[in-house]
Amino acid sequence: MSNIIIYSTPSCIYCKMAKEFFAKNNIAYKEFNVAEDEKAREEMVSKSHQLGVPVIDVDGEIFVGFDRAGLAKALKITS
Numbered sequence: 001m002s003n004i005i006i007y008s009t010p011s012c013i014y015c016k017m018a019k020e021f022f023a024k025n026n027i028a029y030k031e032f033n034v035a036e037d038e039k040a041r042e043e044m045v046s047k048s049h050q051l052g053v054p055v056i057d058v059d060g061e062i063f064v065g066f067d068r069a070g071l072a073k074a075l076k077i078t079s
Contacts, residue, residue: 002075004029007044007055011035014066015054021068025077 004022006029008015022029032040034053041051048055048064056063058074072078 002027002059003057004059004075005057006031007034007040007048007057008053009033009035012053018054018056018066018071021066021071025075027075027077 004027006015006018006022008019008031010033019029019031021027032044034041034044044053044055045051047057047062050064052064054064054066056066056071058071061074063070063074
């Protein structure tokens with residue numbers, strides 16, 4: 001099972017799409033709201049070198065934005 005972290009904000013539509021993708025595929029993830037969590041925001045910037053969300057960390061592989069195809073490949077999901 002992969003270790004997945006999503007850095008998001010409540011108003012981000014792409015964050016919502018990513019979380020719906022995970023739910024549809026029964027993928028567990030840990031979420032950090034970077035609008036409120038300064039430590040998580042710093043961690044996200046350290047990993048991605050930018051402030052855009054979502055930033056998704058799949059076992060150390062960083063995805064910026066909702067990259068459905070890239071996430072499916074990293075998670076070995078076939079649809």
